[in-house]
Amino acid sequence: MVRERIFEEMAQAVIDGLPDKARALAHDAIQAGIDPLEAIERGFKAGMDVVGDGFAKGELFIPDLMMSGEAMKAAIAALEPELMKRKQQRQVLGRVVIGTVQGDIHEIGKTLVATMLAASGFEVHDLGVDVSPQRFVDMVRQVDANVVGLSALLTTTLLNQETVILTLKEAGLRDKVKVIVGGVPASPEWAEEIGADGYAENATEAVEVVKRMVGV
Amino acid sequence: MRPAILDRLASGQVLIADGATGTMLQSAGLPTGVPGEAWVLDRPEQILALHRAYLEAGSQLILTTTFGGSRARLAKAGLDHQVEAINRRAAELARQAAGDEAYVGGDIGPTGEMMQPLGKLTYETAVEFFAEQARALAAGGVDVIYIETMSDLNEARAAVQGAQQACDLPVFCTFSFDTRGRTNMGVRPSQAAQTMAALGVAAVGANCGHAPEEVLEILPQMREAAPEAYLIAKPNAGIPRMVQRQVVYDATPERMAELARQYVELGARIVGACCGSSPAHISAIAAAIHGERGS
Ligand code: B12
Ligand SMILES: [Zn+2]
Numbered sequence: 191m192v193r194e195r196i197f198e199e200m201a202q203a204v205i206d207g208l209p210d211k212a213r214a215l216a217h218d219a220i221q222a223g224i225d226p227l228e229a230i231e232r233g234f235k236a237g238m239d240v241v242g243d244g245f246a247k248g249e250l251f252i253p254d255l256m257m258s259g260e261a262m263k264a265a266i267a268a269l270e271p272e273l274m275k276r277k278q279q280r281q282v283l284g285r286v287v288i289g290t291v292q293g294d295i296h297e298i299g300k301t302l303v304a305t306m307l308a309a310s311g312f313e314v315h316d317l318g319v320d321v322s323p324q325r326f327v328d329m330v331r332q333v334d335a336n337v338v339g340l341s342a343l344l345t346t347t348l349l350n351q352e353t354v355i356l357t358l359k360e361a362g363l364r365d366k367v368k369v370i371v372g373g374v375p376a377s378p379e380w381a382e383e384i385g386a387d388g389y390a391e392n393a394t395e396a397v398e399v400v401k402r403m404v405g406v
Numbered sequence: 407m408r409p410a411i412l413d414r415l416a417s418g419q420v421l422i423a424d425g426a427t428g429t430m431l432q433s434a435g436l437p438t439g440v441p442g443e444a445w446v447l448d449r450p451e452q453i454l455a456l457h458r459a460y461l462e463a464g465s466q467l468i469l470t471t472t473f474g475g476s477r478a479r480l481a482k483a484g485l486d487h488q489v490e491a492i493n494r495r496a497a498e499l500a501r502q503a504a505g506d507e508a509y510v511g512g513d514i515g516p517t518g519e520m521m522q523p524l525g526k527l528t529y530e531t532a533v534e535f536f537a538e539q540a541r542a543l544a545a546g547g548v549d550v551i552y553i554e555t556m557s558d559l560n561e562a563r564a565a566v567q568g569a570q571q572a573c574d575l576p577v578f579c580t581f582s583f584d585t586r587g588r589t590n591m592g593v594r595p596s597q598a599a600q601t602m603a604a605l606g607v608a609a610v611g612a613n614c615g616h617a618p619e620e621v622l623e624i625l626p627q628m629r630e631a632a633p634e635a636y637l638i639a640k641p642n643a644g645i646p647r648m649v650q651r652q653v654v655y656d657a658t659p660e661r662m663a664e665l666a667r668q669y670v671e672l673g674a675r676i677v678g679a680c681c682g683s684s685p686a687h688i689s690a691i692a693a694a695i696h697g698e699r700g701s
Contacts, residue, residue: 380648
C-alpha cells in the first residue's frame with residue numbers, strides 16, 4: 191500500500207520534472223528498503239512513459255521532456271550506490287551510439303532521443319554534433335554497440351547518414367550493428383534507400399524501434 | 407527616398423519580404439558546415455547577388471545574412487572574433503543592394519543554446535550577445551531589427567531587450583511554430599504575440615515552421631492577442647524530404663502565392679518566405695499581391 195503510493199509519487203516527480211523531489215524519493219526508497227530496480231521500473235520509469243506519450247501526442251513539449259529527463263537522471267544517480275551494494279545491475283537493454291552527422295549542428299532532437307533511450311534502459315554513448323563517420327565507427331567498435339543512431343536535420347547533411355553506413359561497411363562492422371536514422375528530412379523510404387535498418391519520426395517511436403532492433 | 411518603415415506600414419500597404427538565405431547560399435556552393443555569415447567577408451559578391459535576385463523578384467524588405475551572427479553562433483564556426491565586422495558589413499551589403507527604395511531588416515536568429523534552467527545560457531548573457539549584434543547591424547544602416555525563428559519566449563525577450571538597448575530602431579519578431587501550432591518549446595501564437603507587443607515590438611508573426619498552410623491558423627490567434635501589432639507571414643516552402651536523392655519541397659511558387667493572398671486577407675502586412683524558397687517563390691508572391699510588376 192505505502193509502497194504503491196511511493197511509486198506513484200516517483201512517477202509524478204518525473205512527470206512534473208522535479209529532480210530534487212525525485213532524488214529525495216530515491217533516498218526515501220533506499221531507507222524504506224525498497225528494491226532500487228523496482229523503484230526505477232514501477233516508479234520513475236512509469237512517469238517517463240507518461241511524458242513520452244504526451245510528447246508523441248503533441249500535448250507536451252521539449253522543456254517538459256528535458257526536465258523529466260533530468261528528474262529521471264537524478265533518481266538513477268541517487269539509486270546507483272544501492273544498486274551496486276546489492277550487486278544488482280539494471281538490465282541493460284543494449285548499447286547505443288548516437289550523434290548528429292558531420293556538417294550538422296542540430297542537437298536538440300538527437301539529445302532527446304538519447305535521453306529517452308537512456309531512460310528506457312539503454313546504455314547510450316552520445317557523440318554530440320558534427321560527428322565524422324570515423325568517430326562513429328571508432329565508438330561502435332570501442333563499446334561493441336548493438337545500434338547506432340544517426341541524426342540529420344539538413345537536406346545537405348542527410349547524405350552523410352549514408353556515408354556513415356558505407357564507412358561501417360568498409361570497417362567490416364555493418365553486420366554487427368543495426369543502424370537507425372532520423373531527423374526532419376529523413377523518411378522510411380530514405381532509410382530503405384541507403385540501407386539503414388530503421389527510421390523513427392520522434393523520440394518515443396525511436397525507443398520502440400530500437401527495442402525491436404535488439405529483440406526486446 | 408523611402409519613408410520610415412513604420413510609416414510605410416501605417417499606410418496599409420503590404421510589404422513583400424525576401425525568401426531563404428541559408429538554403430540559397432548552399433545551392434550557390436556554400437559548403438556544408440560553413441555558415442552563410444562566413445561569406446559576408448569572404449564572398450561579398452555572392453551575398454549581393456542573392457539580395458539583388460530577391461529585389462528583382464519584388465522584395466521590398468530584405469534581411470541581412472546574419473541569422474547566425476550572434477557571438478554564440480559565430481563561436482561554433484570559430485568566427486567569434488569578427489562579430490562586429492560581419493554584422494556591420496552584412497548590413498552595408500544589404501543596404502548597397504537595396505539602395506534608397508527597399509528596406510533592410512537586420513536579421514537576428516536564435517543563439518542555438520538552451521537558456522537556463524534547461525541549458526547554460528543566462529538571460530543576461532543572451533541580452534549582451536543580442537545587443538552586440540544589434541549595435542553592429544544598426545551601425546551598418548539597417549531600417550529595423552528583425553528577430554526570427556524564435557521558439558523560446560525567454561530568448562525572444564532577451565533578443566528584444568538587447569535590440570532596444572543597442573539602438574532606437576523598430577523591432578520585429580517572428581516565431582517558428584513547428585510543433586502542432588506551437589513552437590517546439592510549447593509557446594502558443596497568442597502568448598508570443600501578447601508578450602512581444604507588451605515589450606514594444608511593432609510587428610509579430612510566424613516564419614519557418616512546418617507546413618505553410620498552418621500559418622492560416624496562426625495569424626488570427628496573433629491578431630486577437632495583439633491587435634495593435636503588424637502581422638508577418640514568412641513560412642518555409644514546406645518541409646523538405648529526400649526522395650530518390652532529390653530534394654522535394656511540396657510548396658510550389660504558385661501554391662505559396664495563393665497562400666500569400668490568404669495571409670493578407672487575414673491581416674498580414676509583411677509577406678515573404680523562408681527555408682526552401684527562392685526568388686521564384688517571391689516573384690509569384692509579389693505578382694499575386696501587387697499585380698504583375700511590384701508597386
Ligand atoms: C532549432 C533549429 C536550429 C538551431 C539548432 C539549435 C541546436 N542547438 O540544435 C539553429 C538556430 C542553430 C539552426 C541552424 C540552422 N538551421 Co535549423 N532548424 C531548427 C528548427 C527550427 C528546429 C529543430 C529542432 O530542434 N526541433 C525540435 C526537435 C525535438 O525535433 P527534431 O530535431 O526534428 O528531432 C525529432 C525527430 O526528428 C527525431 N530525430 C531527430 N534525430 C534523430 C535521430 C535518430 C537516430 C532518430 C531515430 C530520430 C531522430 O526525434 C526527435 C525528437 O522527437 C528546424 C525546423 C524544424 N521544424 O525542424 C530548423 C531546420 C532544421 N534548420 C534548417 C536550416 C536551413 C538551418 C541553417 C542552415 C540555417 C542558417 N541559415 O544558418 C542552420 C544550419 C546549421 C548547421 N550547420 O547545422 C532547415 C533545414 C532545411 C533542410 N532540410 O535543409 C530547417 C528544417 C528549417 C526549415 N523549415 O526548413 N537551426
Ligand atoms: Zn526557415
